[in-house]
Amino acid sequence: MNILKRLRFITNFLFSPIHQQTKSRMTNIILFGPPGSGKGTQAQLLVERFGLLHISTGDLFRYEIGNKTPLGIEAKSYIDRGALVPDSVTIGMLKNKMDASPEVKGIIFDGYPRTIPQAAALDNLLSERGSAVHAIIALEVEEEEIVKRLLDRGKTSGRTDDNNEEVIRHRIQVYHNETSPVFNYYDEKGKGFKVAGMGSIEDIASRLAGVMHSIDK
Numbered sequence: 001m002n003i004l005k006r007l008r009f010i011t012n013f014l015f016s017p018i019h020q021q022t023k024s025r026m027t028n029i030i031l032f033g034p035p036g037s038g039k040g041t042q043a044q045l046l047v048e049r050f051g052l053l054h055i056s057t058g059d060l061f062r063y064e065i066g067n068k069t070p071l072g073i074e075a076k077s078y079i080d081r082g083a084l085v086p087d088s089v090t091i092g093m094l095k096n097k098m099d100a101s102p103e104v105k106g107i108i109f110d111g112y113p114r115t116i117p118q119a120a121a122l123d124n125l126l127s128e129r130g131s132a133v134h135a136i137i138a139l140e141v142e143e144e145e146i147v148k149r150l151l152d153r154g155k156t157s158g159r160t161d162d163n164n165e166e167v168i169r170h171r172i173q174v175y176h177n178e179t180s181p182v183f184n185y186y187d188e189k190g191k192g193f194k195v196a197g198m199g200s201i202e203d204i205a206s207r208l209a210g211v212m213h214s215i216d217k
């Protein structure tokens with residue numbers, strides 16, 4: 001990680017208007033990366049280690065799908081073909097989840113935001129709570145490794161979006177076209193960090209913990 005970027009991040013965090021007004025120590029992190037990059041896997045470990053709330057929009061959609069709610073039925077039609085669920089649906093669901101947990105030390109956002117309008121909505125929701133996104137951490141994984149991981153998971157997960165290579169490659173394309181600009185959106189504010197997402201789950205967790213400690217200083 002580049003020292004200049006780290007300094008820019010710390011300055012930005014300490015002297016942001018929100019931080020000066022509230023001295024809020026809520027720590028909000030976006031875990032970012034393509035499908036299958038290990039966001040869900042690593043978010044679980046970060047939650048155990050740092051005591052933050054984990055919000056995975058993918059998990060929220062799968063819960064709704066499992067209960068056959070109208071939201072779940074609508075989301076399934078997009079997820080099955082590897083498309084993003086529309087922002088209006090996703091943002092409303094995220095707001096409900098955040099409203100249900102007003103008193104938290106911080107949040108790890110996993111799989112959200114996936115578009116610029118989702119990022120803008122998140123900034124507003126956090127600002128209403130006197131807080132902000134403090135960092136976006138991108139897991140970098142090669143495409144062939146992603147396809148392998150997701151096809152492996154598809155053998156046992158029952159997830160319809162994981163057992164078809166064409167759908168998986170479409171999800172990766174959607175990530176490049178619609179989601180990857182979200183990293184730059186926060187990086188321009190000095191909040192972007194990149195972590196190598198190849199290797200053992202434990203090694204990646206250590207790299208992420210290193211970034212988390214530097215953010216928390």
Ligand code: B4P
Nearest residue numbers: 035036037038039040041057058079083084085111149153
């Ligand atoms: P998500 O549930 O967010 O799922 P994901 O991108 O597939 O997975 P993730 O990166 O979390 O991978 P994981 O740790 O599980 O999204 C599913 C769908 O929901 C989207 O395609 C979209 O349609 C919809 N959706 C969700 N959020 C949305 C939003 N905000 N807006 C619109 N639509 C939205 O890891 C994958 C596999 O790799 C696992 O089997 C794991 O065991 C394995 N693995 C992890 N780390 C590994 C490692 N280091 N080595 C080897 N294997 C590893």
